[in-house]
Amino acid sequence: MSSRSDVVVIGSGINGLVAAAELALSGRSVTIVERNQTLGGFIDSGERTVKGFTHDTFSSWHPLFVSGAAYEVLGDELAKRGLRYCNSEHVVTAGVGSNGAVSLAYRDASQTAAGFAEAQDKDAYLTMLGDLDGHAPAVFGALGSELDPRGVGALALTTLRSQRLSGVESLVREALTSGRSYLHSRFRGHETDQLWSPWLLHAGLTPDSATGGVMLPVMAATMHQFGLPVVEGGARHFIDAFQRLFDDTGVAVVTGSAVTEIVLDDGRAVGVRTAHEECLADIAVIAGVTPQALYTELLPACAVSAATTESARHYRYGRGAMQIHLALDRPVSWSDDRLDAVPLIHVSDGAASIAVACAEASAGLLPRRPTVVVGQQSLLDPSRAPEGKATLWIQLQEVPYAPVGDSAGEIDITNGWAGPARAAYADRVIDQIAQSAPGLVETIVARDIIAPSDLEAHNCNAVDGDPYAGSAEIDQNLRWRPATSNGRHRTCIDGLWHIGASTHPGPGLGGGSGHLSAQQIISRGTRRSLTRFFS
Known part of the structure; x- marks a missing residue:
């Protein structure tokens, strides 16, 4: 079975969605091929704990998207198709330390x-x-x-x-x-x-x-x-708006189908293959994958230089991450009641404690006192929880993918995240929050834990549970993200573009690499048309 379109996009994270949407609006025919059963990558929401509580499963906050170039192109189109944001016009974020000190940031x-x-x-x-x-x-x-x-x-x-x-x-x-x-x-x-x-x-x-x-x-x-806008009704509504846009512009969406090969013809990318079909591309293939996947798995070895392959193999991944979702019987009652109205709070003592936790995680240890990100989305969007109740979105960004020990010497790491460490570490994190929010534990109706291994299982770009698809140290940042790129998204293979969190401008929900690639493909097509017209 085969199909043909102008552009084939591999993957449907934020950059794939943006690229497909912008190209479709420009009149190009587009096919998206996604290995999961649903679009979105790390954008999703659902009732992960108990009925009536909507949790943003992975990512949640959209300041990078609404402030970016992709939103300038797509914002009105997505709004027409149901995308709405809830935001704070007053206090936006805060930090609370182990000594109870609180710092607040306002709009x-x-x-x-x-x-x-x-x-x-x-x-x-x-x-x-x-x-x-x-x-x-x-x-x-x-x-x-x-x-x-x-x-x-x-x-x-x-x-x-x-x-x-x-x-x-x-x-x-x-x-x-x-x-x-x-x-x-x-x-x-x-x-x-x-x-x-x-x-x-x-x-x-x-x-x-x-x-x-x-x-x-x-x-x-x-x-x-x-501010820190969240999608009204949950992050899945963001994907729903894109799906409606795709329906209206004729984008073909193929889900539950992993790409196994990028098809080349005389050195040019002309499509992709999955286990069941071939999707051909007349203009471009856009790959939202890691450098290792692109250059060592999807492309034939004969098409890639030894130097490029070696560079891709040496691409490094960062620390793992973890999420904990809580359904609460009532909103959190913080010791400092100014925090009751803050959408996102970091439980942290600042750079010194963060550096220690990062070092512990990099050494394979469960941090003794991690930096805890606490999201109170139901403050901004009451539809996330039944009246009088609340959701809590907890993110941890200093977590080892395969723990070898516990910095505090308290947690049994036998069988890694499949063993007792999963629940025990969640308990540590919740207890740490409760130091600044007495009574929190008693308000928990249900909880859901997403370990680094779960992130990797959901998104193959999150190698070793790294949600940012690669370390962002300076040698893998800006012009060198990735080093194989020579500072651009158009690869050494004619007709092949590389996008995603592993490429410049890096991770986040801005859609930058998808936008840059789409606009260049559109521009190149326009130039070719003008050349033909005047020739």
Whole structure:
């Protein structure tokens, strides 16, 4: 059995969805091939605990999407097809430490700074955001452009003209600085560390990773401007809106069918094969997979250079992650009642404790005191839970894929996540939250645990349970994500494009690589049409 379209997209994560939608709206015929039975990758929701409680299964928060270029193209089309967001216009995120100290961030940056104890930190915070505003063309240009030699050259020239040499040097210095060093050099108090250091984990970084000095103010500015929107009714409604768009534009969706091979003809990608069918592509194949899968599994060895294959084999993956979903008999009652209205809270003591937990996880140990991300989506969207009740979305980003021990020496790691460690570690995490939310344990109606091994089983790009599809250290970031790319999504194989979290601009729900690839394919087609017209 075979089919033919202009473009075939492998995988239906955020980047695959964006690429398919933009191409379809431009008039191209598109086929999506997805190994799972449903579209979405790490975007889903459902009643995972008990009936009436809707949990965002994996990802949840969409500031990167609503602030990105893909949303500019697709936002109105998706809204017409039912996509609605719930957001906070007041407090947006917070941190609470083991000593009970609480730091709050509001949509209003000045209100956030007003809560800092040190007078100089109030000014330094607004200066930080102002400096980012000055660097915005370079920073967001790098995050939203191809970083091949031509793209880097154009970006460097534009930045040099606008920022002068001193501005360029300042930006490069910050880009090479870790988040911890950046904060320590600018602030005296604990508030910015407690608020923003945990957010580095959401970019696949540690507090001591290079690029943190840029990513930290980027994240702060994004949340001040765009908040933390969640999809009304649950993340599955995001996928439903895309499905309606695909129905309306004729996109063919093939689910439950894993791609086993990219078909080449005279060195050009012309389609894909699954166990049961062949999907041919007249213009392009777009692969939302890891570098290892692309270059060592899907392409024939004779089509790929030894250097490219070797580079793909050495692509590294990061720490595993874990999710815990709770159905609660009532909303959480925090010791500091200001937290009762906060959509997302980090239970953390800041960079020092995060660094320890990252080191423990990297050594294969269950962290003694992990950084706990607590999402209270039902505050923003009451439809997530029955009246008077609540959901809790818990994420852990410092987890070993195959634990070899417990930092506290308390948990039995026999049989890894299939053994007693699964429930015992969830208990540790919930108890840690309960230190700042007395009575939490007694309100739990039901819980659901998603271990790193479950993430990998659901999404083959999450190798070793890494939801970000690869370490985001600087040698696997920006132009070098991945090193096989030469800074672009168009590969060395004619007609083949590489997208997804393993490619620039990296993980998250922005859809950046899908957008960049789709727009280039559209542009190349337009140029060819004009050439034929005038020839």
